[in-house]
Amino acid sequence: MKRLWFVAGMTVLAGLVLPVLRAQDGAKVFRLDGGDVSYVFGVNDHKELQAMYWGHRLPGSQQFATPRRGQEVASFDGPVTVTPHEYIGWGGVLYVEPDLKVTFPDGNRDLVLEYVSSEVRPNEISIRMKDIERAVFVTLRYRMDSDTGVLAREAVIENRTNGPIKLEEVQSATWNLPRGDRYRLHYVTGRWGSENSLQMRPVSGGKTVLESRRGTTGAQNNPWFMIDDGSSDDQDAGEVWFGALGWSGSWQIAVEQTVVKDVRITGGPNTFDFGYQLKAGESFETPWFYGGYSHRGLGGASRLLHRFEVDNIVPHAPHPKIRPVLYNSWEATTFDVTAVGQMALAEKAAKMGVERFVIDDGWFGQRKNDHAGLGDWYVNKQKFPDGLKPLIEKVHSLGMDFGIWVEPEMVNPNSDLYRNHPDWVLNFTGRPRTEGRNQLVLNMARKDVHDYTLEWLDKLLDDNKIAFLKWDYNRNWSEPGWPAVPIDEQKNVYVDFIRNYYDILEQLRKRHPDVEIESCSGGGGRVDLGVLRLTDEVWTSDNTDAFDRLYIQNGFTYAYTPAVMMAWVTDSPTWVNHRPLSLEYRFLSSMQGSLGIGANLNQWKDEDFATASHMIAAYKDIRETVQRGQLYRLIQPESNEQSVTESVARDGKQTVLFTFLHSSRENYPFPTVRLRGLDENALYAIKPIAGKAVEGTPASATGGYWMYHGIDVALKGDFQAAAFVLTRQ
Numbered sequence: 218m219k220r221l222w223f224v225a226g227m228t229v230l231a232g233l234v235l236p237v238l239r240a241q242d243g244a245k246v247f248r249l250d251g252g253d254v255s256y257v258f259g260v261n262d263h264k265e266l267q268a269m270y271w272g273h274r275l276p277g278s279q280q281f282a283t284p285r286r287g288q289e290v291a292s293f294d295g296p297v298t299v300t301p302h303e304y305i306g307w308g309g310v311l312y313v314e315p316d317l318k319v320t321f322p323d324g325n326r327d328l329v330l331e332y333v334s335s336e337v338r339p340n341e342i343s344i345r346m347k348d349i350e351r352a353v354f355v356t357l358r359y360r361m362d363s364d365t366g367v368l369a370r371e372a373v374i375e376n377r378t379n380g381p382i383k384l385e386e387v388q389s390a391t392w393n394l395p396r397g398d399r400y401r402l403h404y405v406t407g408r409w410g411s412e413n414s415l416q417m418r419p420v421s422g423g424k425t426v427l428e429s430r431r432g433t434t435g436a437q438n439n440p441w442f443m444i445d446d447g448s449s450d451d452q453d454a455g456e457v458w459f460g461a462l463g464w465s466g467s468w469q470i471a472v473e474q475t476v477v478k479d480v481r482i483t484g485g486p487n488t489f490d491f492g493y494q495l496k497a498g499e500s501f502e503t504p505w506f507y508g509g510y511s512h513r514g515l516g517g518a519s520r521l522l523h524r525f526e527v528d529n530i531v532p533h534a535p536h537p538k539i540r541p542v543l544y545n546s547w548e549a550t551t552f553d554v555t556a557v558g559q560m561a562l563a564e565k566a567a568k569m570g571v572e573r574f575v576i577d578d579g580w581f582g583q584r585k586n587d588h589a590g591l592g593d594w595y596v597n598k599q600k601f602p603d604g605l606k607p608l609i610e611k612v613h614s615l616g617m618d619f620g621i622w623v624e625p626e627m628v629n630p631n632s633d634l635y636r637n638h639p640d641w642v643l644n645f646t647g648r649p650r651t652e653g654r655n656q657l658v659l660n661m662a663r664k665d666v667h668d669y670t671l672e673w674l675d676k677l678l679d680d681n682k683i684a685f686l687k688w689d690y691n692r693n694w695s696e697p698g699w700p701a702v703p704i705d706e707q708k709n710v711y712v713d714f715i716r717n718y719y720d721i722l723e724q725l726r727k728r729h730p731d732v733e734i735e736s737c738s739g740g741g742g743r744v745d746l747g748v749l750r751l752t753d754e755v756w757t758s759d760n761t762d763a764f765d766r767l768y769i770q771n772g773f774t775y776a777y778t779p780a781v782m783m784a785w786v787t788d789s790p791t792w793v794n795h796r797p798l799s800l801e802y803r804f805l806s807s808m809q810g811s812l813g814i815g816a817n818l819n820q821w822k823d824e825d826f827a828t829a830s831h832m833i834a835a836y837k838d839i840r841e842t843v844q845r846g847q848l849y850r851l852i853q854p855e856s857n858e859q860s861v862t863e864s865v866a867r868d869g870k871q872t873v874l875f876t877f878l879h880s881s882r883e884n885y886p887f888p889t890v891r892l893r894g895l896d897e898n899a900l901y902a903i904k905p906i907a908g909k910a911v912e913g914t915p916a917s918a919t920g921g922y923w924m925y926h927g928i929d930v931a932l933k934g935d936f937q938a939a940a941f942v943l944t945r946q
């Protein structure tokens with residue numbers, strides 16, 4: 218995290234304002250301020266850590282009294298269960314989702330955490346807690362980003378007893394909202410080919426759990442949430458609290474409205490089939506759980522997240538590299554990759570202005586289709602008689618860098634690797650090993666599997682001038698056994714697998730600092746703030762139908778910056794909907810993220826290359842704005858016949874507008890598009906990238922005109938699109 222400022226009330230040490238407040242009555246209260254946000258919590262009258270405030274930034278002079286436990290509702294719901302805890306062990310009378318649940322070797326399962334001490338460093342507050350009797354310590358860490366007010370929280374559990382303890386639930390943090398009963402929960406559902414479907418439901422009594430039990434992040438839910446105050450349907454109005462988990466394993470986020478209508482959100486590793494054996498002397502660090510607040514609606518919340526990710530999360534933050542325009546041959550050739558065929562495609566790609574050429578699945582082992590070869594990471598000699606070098610040199614000579622596909626965590630049973638190491642996969646002894654896409658999951662938690670994987674990837678990057686790895690992952694777990702370790706430790710696989718996966722990515726990045734990596738899981742099945750710390754971009758969906766993509770991408774950008782959202786232009790009609798879409802439309806859809814081309818260039822006509830060259834050049838002029846700017850969703854595709862996005866550059870000099878018409882009806886014109894986020898007194902000149910505005914639209918007007926009067930776009934028909942650039946004069 219970059220810079221942190223704590224404004225509190227107020228001990229100044231070495232130029233820093235420390236966030237420890239003494240409450241009016243002498244107890245401990247902690248406060249963090251960043252952006253427009255204040256976050257306050259304290260130690261209550263029972264030594265528990267209690268939430269006190271999370272919302273719009275408060276005046277620095279504001280004082281707080283010692284927090285008090287909630288009032289018992291009846292004998293059924295005692296004070297502990299109705300108190301807004303920051304982090305609570307399962308013990309005593311607790312019926313809400315605990316943060317930590319432990320079984321001790323003597324059978325005791327009661328854990329009551331009390332505040333012990335706090336430490337305030339320039340960039341974080343740490344709170345230390347301990348069980349009332351046993352040497353189980355919990356350190357909570359809080360870090361707030363000064364620009365966005367996004368707060369990062371994690372917990373470290375230390376077992377200082379003299380025996381092992383079983384962590385049956387270990388969450389990163391609990392967030393508490395002000396009491397309210399008009400809240401709406403926003404989240405996504407999905408599946409392969411249909412990621413990021415936006416959902417909304419009222420937050421009412423009971424609990425909603427968003428989760429993955431699949432071993433990895435999954436496309437069925439994604440680990441983020443937004444909760445708005447229900448006051449407005451305007452994208453950019455109303456209060457919103459949001460959170461996102463930095464974990465690529467099985468995860469859960471539980472949203473509860475308690476019996477006193479408090480709303481609490483607890484997140485961390487999934488508790489299903491969980492049981493982490495923590496030996497004496499060991500500690501367990503949870504994933505980070507990020508949370509933020511916006512008083513500018515869901516749109517404002519997304520913009521904060523985008524900025525936070527670009528400035529704090531992704532590799533090379535706060536100055537990640539702008540995404541190059543890439544070509545990927547998967548949809549053109551599938552497994553039929555050969556040196557000769559790829560060279561021909563590379564020549565065509567380079568002429569259009571492509572900057573990176575990527576060969577996909579099929580270059581290794583005996584890989585002719587998805588039945589064989591995964592695990593055997595040597596170059597297939599029939600397809601590449603002289604290895605990869607001639608192709609890589611050719612790609613370089615054409616002015617592009619070179620990328621390659623890998624799927625390191627998987628193995629086909631029909632491979633030398635599996636024949637030599639059948640014990641390397643997730644399995645329960647003597648039980649079926651269920652295949653998905655004819656492959657099994659290598660148990661990355663094993664040290665030998667971790668070491669082997671790191672070694673071959675390292676060698677691949679040592680031996681070849683590779684600028685980019687597309688790291689794929691094409692199934693979820695089944696039979697997640699780890700028979701090689703003692704029974705008590707076998708469930709550690711849920712965590713140790715992911716830690717080793719992260720470790721490999723980290724080691725590779727250290728050894729090859731210029732190599733960039735894409736996280737792909739048969740599309741967008743592994744997108745989260747954990748993997749984004751180690752990968753430069755993500756594959757959004759295998760569904761490349763440009764119209765479907767408007768929906769998939771819209772959901773994606775609720776939580777994730779368009780900078781990491783890979784979007785290819787592919788051939789039309791796609792296999793998905795058999796829907797013909799113009800090349801221009803396909804480009805404009807993809808240009809809202811990080812642009813790639815995935816079409817079969819061998820079938821393109823001259824006019825296609827001309828359109829592509831024009832659009833790629835136009836994209837290069839606007840990509841800084843699209844990838845780094847402030848995104849406004851002016852019309853969302855979900856409930857409209859249109860879809861419109863606007864991106865305003867960070868320095869305000871450029872604004873890009875994308876407009877899509879799904880299907881016009883009864884001669885109605887396209888709705889007037891009113892821009893947002895401009896300087897109303899500045900002058901902006903407008904130019905089309907594709908399509909046009911209606912006759913009479915001024916070539917230049919004030920920001921006020923574009924925002925309050927708006928632009929009328931000349932779109933009619935089915936699946937039409939236009940885009941414009943506004944340049945501040």
Ligand code: DGJ
Pocket residue numbers: 547577578622689691737738739740756758759
């Ligand atoms: C799934 C990915 O999402 C595709 O882009 C492609 O890389 C295939 N796997 C290759 O097997």
